[in-house]
Amino acid sequence: xxxxxxxxxxxxxVMEYLQAVEREDFESARSYLKDDVxxxxxxxxxxxxxxxxxxxxxxxxxxxxxxxIFADGNDVCIFHETxxxxxxxxxxxxxxVHVDGWKISSIRVLFDPRPFVQPKR
Numbered sequence: 838x839x840x841x842x843x844x845x846x847x848x849x850x851v852m853e854y855l856q857a858v859e860r861e862d863f864e865s866a867r868s869y870l871k872d873d874v875x876x877x878x879x880x881x882x883x884x885x886x887x888x889x890x891x892x893x894x895x896x897x898x899x900x901x902x903x904x905x906i907f908a909d910g911n912d913v914c915i916f917h918e919t920x921x922x923x924x925x926x927x928x929x930x931x932x933x934v935h936v937d938g939w940k941i942s943s944i945r946v947l948f949d950p951r952p953f954v955q956p957k958r
Contacts, residue, residue: 847936848908851915854941858893859900866890871940878946880953889944911936926952 845853850869857865870886883889901917908914915932930948934941 845939846908847911847913847934848906850936850939850941851913851934852906855901855915861894863890863894869941871937871942874941875943876946877944879948879950921952924952928952 854866854869857869867886867890870890872886873884874886874889876883876889881892883892898919899921901915901919903915903917905916906913913934913936915934916929917932918927918929920927928948930946932947933943933945935943
């Protein structure tokens with residue numbers, strides 16, 4: 838992606854995408870993703886936009902509490918916390934997003950999956 842005055846930055850694209858997800862606006866969120874977007878996390882992976890978005894929207898995640906955003910060219914790194922009702926936990930997460938041709942081509946998510954896989958005590 839070449840930076841010019843009329844082009845959105847990778848950070849702007851990622852933030853607009855996250856806002857669409859937060860609004861549960863599937864159509865808008867989909868418009869920010871390449872058809873073959875790659876998503877990898879400790880619990881799942883996808884290689885197409887529809888499967889990834891269907892999964893993401895099924896989670897009904899609360900608003901992200903963003904702590905820090907770094908942008909380096911076409912890469913955007915976000916650190917955030919998400920407080921979950923079930924299982925009750927606050928999960929610190931890092932997300933690395935790559936933007937290619939003004940669309941998101943990969944999303945890598947890193948978090949501690951133990952609250953999701955440990956048996957209830």
